[in-house]
Amino acid sequence: MSSKVLKYQHASLSGQITVPGDKSISHRAVMFGSLAKGKTNITNFLAGEDCLSTISAFQSMGVSIKRDENTVWIESDGIEGLKEPTEPIDLGNSGTTARLLMGILSGLPYHFTLFGDESLSKRPMDRIANPLREMGAKIDGRNNGRLLPMSIRGGNLSSIDFKPPVKSAQVKSGVLLAGLFSEGFTTVEEETKTRDHTENMLKAFGAEIDVEGTTVKIHGKQKLHGCDIEVPGDISSAAFFLVAAAITKGSSVTVENVGLNPTRTGIIDVLELMGISIEVVEKRTIGGEPIGDIKVASSTPKAAVIEGDVIPRIIDEIPIIALLATQADGQTIIRDAEELRFKETDRIDSVVSTLTKLGASVKGTKDGMIIEGNTLLHGAVTESFGDHRIGMMIAIASLLTDEQVELHDDECIAVSYPTFFEDLDKLTSIN
Numbered sequence: 001m002s003s004k005v006l007k008y009q010h011a012s013l014s015g016q017i018t019v020p021g022d023k024s025i026s027h028r029a030v031m032f033g034s035l036a037k038g039k040t041n042i043t044n045f046l047a048g049e050d051c052l053s054t055i056s057a058f059q060s061m062g063v064s065i066k067r068d069e070n071t072v073w074i075e076s077d078g079i080e081g082l083k084e085p086t087e088p089i090d091l092g093n094s095g096t097t098a099r100l101l102m103g104i105l106s107g108l109p110y111h112f113t114l115f116g117d118e119s120l121s122k123r124p125m126d127r128i129a130n131p132l133r134e135m136g137a138k139i140d141g142r143n144n145g146r147l148l149p150m151s152i153r154g155g156n157l158s159s160i161d162f163k164p165p166v167k168s169a170q171v172k173s174g175v176l177l178a179g180l181f182s183e184g185f186t187t188v189e190e191e192t193k194t195r196d197h198t199e200n201m202l203k204a205f206g207a208e209i210d211v212e213g214t215t216v217k218i219h220g221k222q223k224l225h226g227c228d229i230e231v232p233g234d235i236s237s238a239a240f241f242l243v244a245a246a247i248t249k250g251s252s253v254t255v256e257n258v259g260l261n262p263t264r265t266g267i268i269d270v271l272e273l274m275g276i277s278i279e280v281v282e283k284r285t286i287g288g289e290p291i292g293d294i295k296v297a298s299s300t301p302k303a304a305v306i307e308g309d310v311i312p313r314i315i316d317e318i319p320i321i322a323l324l325a326t327q328a329d330g331q332t333i334i335r336d337a338e339e340l341r342f343k344e345t346d347r348i349d350s351v352v353s354t355l356t357k358l359g360a361s362v363k364g365t366k367d368g369m370i371i372e373g374n375t376l377l378h379g380a381v382t383e384s385f386g387d388h389r390i391g392m393m394i395a396i397a398s399l400l401t402d403e404q405v406e407l408h409d410d411e412c413i414a415v416s417y418p419t420f421f422e423d424l425d426k427l428t429s430i431n
């Protein structure tokens with residue numbers, strides 16, 4: 001396990017960067033390109049470890065996928081061309097690969113074994129396995145069929161009308177993808193709209209899919225056709241630098257070509273709510289997804305109550321928002337975010353223990369946190385707990401103290417942002 005001494009003591013950030021491609025969109029582009037007949041070219045693909053797990057899963061089913069840095073070329077014979085893998089499929093650390101792939105594999109008349117790393121092996125899979133079982137897939141696994149490793153025997157699915165018991169785009173997407181293999185129509189009715197990249201991208205691949213409010217309806221037995229996908233910059237990665245610029249003196253940062261899909265832009269709403277100086281310039285639409293530039297400058301953050309429908313729109317940004325809250329002018333409360341307990345770590349516990357170690361005053365609640373503002377952070381020996389977003393939060397926290405911050409297990413950052421430290425060095429002018 002590698003460690004890093006963070007050397008950013010009170011640095012300010014300035015300049016422009018582009019962040020790597022969106023993780024959610026990169027996963028889906030590989031999956032749908034593999035299901036589609038013909039050629040799919042993906043540009044600005046995120047070469048993070050999670051998305052590489054998705055690529056190797058489809059390669060193990062015989063799909064031709066070639067990659068050069070951030071471009072991916074897929075050539076597929078479509079669903080009929082997929083083969084039964086000879087080996088178990090390694091999902092690595094990726095919840096998105098696990099849940100969406102389970103939906104796809106449930107539609108195929110083969111047997112699959114799936115496993116993941118230590119973190120993924122603890123994350124709940126019953127949320128997706130249960131509706132897929134209802135559709136006819138035979139799924140079993142550890143802990144009464146709830147946890148990886150799991151086995152799937154797919155084929156002969158029937159459609160369902162499903163109301164997810166959790167607010168999860170992964171669950172919605174897994175069921176919609178299984179619906180693609182079923183007879184008739186499958187509907188997913190969400191309580192709160194979650195990220196809709198599956199719906200948008202399936203349309204780009206030629207599928208008929210109806211969206212009305214928070215209900216999505218997919219027509220079964222459709223064929224997808226290969227297409228070109230340009231992946232927008234990942235707003236969840238950009239969030240680390242947007243917050244970094246807001247909380248360090250004399251900073252001004254522009255992140256260019258960021259995805260601005262409204263189901264993902266909760267971070268912009270929260271930064272505005274907390275009084276951060278932010279400017280968003282929308283530029284164009286690529287593959288049904290709006291993109292633009294976001295500029296943030298040093299600000300005096302205001303405390304806020306963050307709850308309700310915004311939570312699914314900031315779910316991966318909450319660790320860095322918690323750090324922002326330690327610098328606000330009062331107490332910030334985050335509620336309705338129990339889903340944080342089911343991520344790479346229990347992100348309520350890992351954020352609370354890490355920020356506490358760094359000198360902040362934070363209390364975990366059942367579904368969120370209470371964070372005191374105006375805190376002076378200090379040095380500490382910290383660890384990511386193998387969670388990329390905790391690792392990046394610690395790196396940004398180290399900008400706020402002159403003392404030494406040591407980060408153990410920094411490598412996991414490559415799950416979603418392999419060039420994170422290069423970009424941080426560029427913005428702080430440390431080479």
Ligand SMILES: O=C(O)C1=C[C@@H](OP(=O)(O)O)[C@@H](O)[C@H](O)C1
Nearest residue numbers: 024096167168169170171315316
């Ligand atoms: O669909 C997706 O691409 C994702 C959905 C979210 O997970 P949940 O669906 O579990 O909320 C998010 O946390 C994850 O990083 C990516």
Ligand SMILES: C=C(OP(=O)(O)O)C(=O)O
Nearest residue numbers: 093094095096316343344
């Ligand atoms: C939760 C995350 O990803 P996943 O669920 O795909 O592992 C994340 O990237 O923060």
